[in-house]
Amino acid sequence: MTTTVLARKYRPASFEAMVGQGHVVQALSNALTQQRLHHAYLFTGTRGVGKTTVSRILAKSLNCTGPDGQGGITATPCGRCQPCRDIDTGRFVDYVELDAASNRGVDEISQLLEQAVYKPVVGRFKVYMIDEVHMLSNTAFNAMLKTLEEPPEYLKFVLATTDPQKVPVTVLSRCLQFNLRPMAAQTVQLHLAQVLDHEGIAHDPGALRLLARAARGSMRDAMSLADQAIAFGGGALQEDAVRHMLGSVDRQHVQRIIEAVAAGDGAGLVAAVDALRELGLSAAGTLEDLASGLQRMAVLQAVPGMAQSMDETDPDGQTWAQLAPLLAPDETQLFYSLCLQGRAELALAPDEYSGLLMLLLRLLAFKPGGGSPKAEGSVAPRTATEPRSVAVMEARVGQRAPVAATTSLPAVSSAPASATPVQAGQPSHAPWEDAAPSHSEVQPEVVDASAVSAATSPAEAWESGPPPGFDKGWGHEAATTPTAAPPRAEMQAPAPGLGASSSKVSPATGVPAMAMSRLLAELPPDPLSDRWADLVTQMQSRGLVTALVRELALQSQCVAQRDEPHQSVWQLQVPRDSLRGEMHKERLTHAMAQVLGCEVRLDVSLGEAVNTPAQRDLAAREARQHAAEALIEGDALVRSLLAQFPGARVVPGSIVPL
Numbered sequence: 077m078t079t080t081v082l083a084r085k086y087r088p089a090s091f092e093a094m095v096g097q098g099h100v101v102q103a104l105s106n107a108l109t110q111q112r113l114h115h116a117y118l119f120t121g122t123r124g125v126g127k128t129t130v131s132r133i134l135a136k137s138l139n140c141t142g143p144d145g146q147g148g149i150t151a152t153p154c155g156r157c158q159p160c161r162d163i164d165t166g167r168f169v170d171y172v173e174l175d176a177a178s179n180r181g182v183d184e185i186s187q188l189l190e191q192a193v194y195k196p197v198v199g200r201f202k203v204y205m206i207d208e209v210h211m212l213s214n215t216a217f218n219a220m221l222k223t224l225e226e227p228p229e230y231l232k233f234v235l236a237t238t239d240p241q242k243v244p245v246t247v248l249s250r251c252l253q254f255n256l257r258p259m260a261a262q263t264v265q266l267h268l269a270q271v272l273d274h275e276g277i278a279h280d281p282g283a284l285r286l287l288a289r290a291a292r293g294s295m296r297d298a299m300s301l302a303d304q305a306i307a308f309g310g311g312a313l314q315e316d317a318v319r320h321m322l323g324s325v326d327r328q329h330v331q332r333i334i335e336a337v338a339a340g341d342g343a344g345l346v347a348a349v350d351a352l353r354e355l356g357l358s359a360a361g362t363l364e365d366l367a368s369g370l371q372r373m374a375v376l377q378a379v380p381g382m383a384q385s386m387d388e389t390d391p392d393g394q395t396w397a398q399l400a401p402l403l404a405p406d407e408t409q410l411f412y413s414l415c416l417q418g419r420a421e422l423a424l425a426p427d428e429y430s431g432l433l434m435l436l437l438r439l440l441a442f443k444p445g446g447g448s449p450k451a452e453g454s455v456a457p458r459t460a461t462e463p464r465s466v467a468v469m470e471a472r473v474g475q476r477a478p479v480a481a482t483t484s485l486p487a488v489s490s491a492p493a494s495a496t497p498v499q500a501g502q503p504s505h506a507p508w509e510d511a512a513p514s515h516s517e518v519q520p521e522v523v524d525a526s527a528v529s530a531a532t533s534p535a536e537a538w539e540s541g542p543p544p545g546f547d548k549g550w551g552h553e554a555a556t557t558p559t560a561a562p563p564r565a566e567m568q569a570p571a572p573g574l575g576a577s578s579s580k581v582s583p584a585t586g587v588p589a590m591a592m593s594r595l596l597a598e599l600p601p602d603p604l605s606d607r608w609a610d611l612v613t614q615m616q617s618r619g620l621v622t623a624l625v626r627e628l629a630l631q632s633q634c635v636a637q638r639d640e641p642h643q644s645v646w647q648l649q650v651p652r653d654s655l656r657g658e659m660h661k662e663r664l665t666h667a668m669a670q671v672l673g674c675e676v677r678l679d680v681s682l683g684e685a686v687n688t689p690a691q692r693d694l695a696a697r698e699a700r701q702h703a704a705e706a707l708i709e710g711d712a713l714v715r716s717l718l719a720q721f722p723g724a725r726v727v728p729g730s731i732v733p734l
């Protein structure tokens with residue numbers, strides 16, 4: 077069985093049999109029926125859409141004599157008279173097909189045109205069909221033009237081209253032009269099913285769907301592929317075999333990938349790519365199938381009713397209907413675009429699977445919370461070379477599921493302290509940097525729950541009741557997890573007695589928007605607090621304070637200090653009694669003595685604590701946040717994304733300095 081059997085056998089022999097080109101067929105049929113004949117036709121369209129087929133049917137229509145030999149020009153050639161049969165078999169002397177791609181010279185055209193002066197030998201009309209006419213040389217065009225300008229009555233030109241732009245205007249203007257469209261995959265699939273039914277060849281819908289899609293609008297290609305697949309599958313068309321032949325990917329793989337991306341599951345993506353590699357399935361095919369699936373998801377998201385009207389026998393359709401709600405429409409659009417663009421990258425990657433994996437991880441990185449613990453722990457631990465900041469972009473159509481954009485912002489991480497508007501004399505090392513390097517990587521969302529629960533369930537939050545003048549919402553985490561490092565909720569919670577604006581918390585992140593840095597900036601210069609913060613930094617950097625001792629240090633305000641001959645006397649004030657345990661105080665005293673190099677006497681009293689190291693920490697982070705937001709907003713990539721996706725915006729508070 078050769079690869080052109082089906083295509084040749086099922087080449088349409090009449091206009092009625094032509095599939096997917098109704099507009100051309102109707103125009104030509106009308107012209108033939110009404111005898112309004114033009115002398116030159118130009119058919120344009122990509123390969124395999126039926127240009128040559130239309131030309132042959134047209135030649136038959138012009139020359140058909142009918143079964144009884146009495147017929148005239150017709151839109152429905154009989155297919156049984158001598159001219160019809162000869163044209164179908166390529167033996168009709170007055171129908172000449174010339175392929176300009178292989179006969180480019182003026183000689184062939186000249187010879188053809190020389191013949192034009194002679195009347196048809198057997199037919200009513202001579203029909204010259206010149207395929208890929210744009211390939212003719214200029215001289216050949218000129219030679220043809222003379223005949224085109226004053227053609228004999230009996231001569232019809234049919235020109236065909238895949239590239240009408242290259243056909244001279246002088247030629248175009250003398251032709252009646254028809255554009256043959258690439259056929260919809262569904263049309264091709266339907267036609268394939270009819271042909272195979274007629275041939276008695278077993279086939280399943282999934283196989284035909286794959287073939288139809290691979291044919292990219294060309295019925296001829298679809299037929300050739302079907303021929304190949306029949307040979308490949310031993311006489312039947314089954315989805316698995318066709319998939320294998322085309323190198324396309326089982327939709328289950330694609331489904332798994334989309335689910336993993338939606339779930340932010342980095343390990344799932346790695347496993348999916350490993351599976352593809354093991355099965356030898358094409359990475360490029362995977363991306364194509366992903367793009368195709370995302371496209372269907374986008375349609376389902378935009379037109380939810382489509383899910384009901386879909387072909388129930390189409391398992392793909394059900395798959396996409398199930399997947400569609402997993403992503404927001406804007407995410408779907410972004411991922412689609414990434415998949416299309418990613419195909420070009422595969423060739424540049426060390427191997428196509430690593431290229432594919434990188435691309436899939438990029439999808440993950442572009443999801444909100446792309447640095448989620450699950451993804452980070454399993455596959456993508458952040459390193460210094462990775463993006464320094466993450467911003468969440470949101471389109472108005474999909475408020476619930478923002479899309480993250482990443483960008484490189486080295487300035488944010490390299491100069492956090494200098495970007496801080498906290499007053500002069502602040503510690504050269506912010507206290508959190510050495511002892512808690514992971515702090516700045518924690519998503520602000522982490523704070524939300526505890527801050528909210530502290531505010532809503534005070535009974536649970538307070539063991540001994542809030543100290544006087546102390547705002548609720550403070551210290552819930554420390555109360556329930558006494559051994560933890562200073563919890564973020566605490567460090568970010570409003571300071572007691574610092575006014576109403578300090579509790580103004582962004583609903584998106586739980587981070588007070590610049591509240592702490594503003595409040596601290598309003599305080600008068602306070603060398604005592606500066607000195608205390610500096611001392612705490614030194615103790616932290618030497619690892620002298622941990623757990624609750626560090627907590628005590630960070631939450632304290634130094635209200636008095638004096639140096640006596642043999643000892644340094646410090647008076648600290650803390651906002652809650654639980655921090656005043658004797659053991660903590662002793663350890664802190666010891667740590668201070670080590671740094672100061674002298675005896676230390678420490679007195680810790682209960683009271684409002686302002687300008688504490690913890691509050692300075694928060695203020696500094698606010699300032700870094702502010703700087704990161706400014707950088708993100710000014711970033712070229714972010715701007716181009718905003719420009720590309722109308723309605724998109726950077727979600728306030730979603731930018732995370734890393």
Ligand SMILES: [Zn+2]
Binds near residue numbers: 142
């Ligand atoms: Zn006929």
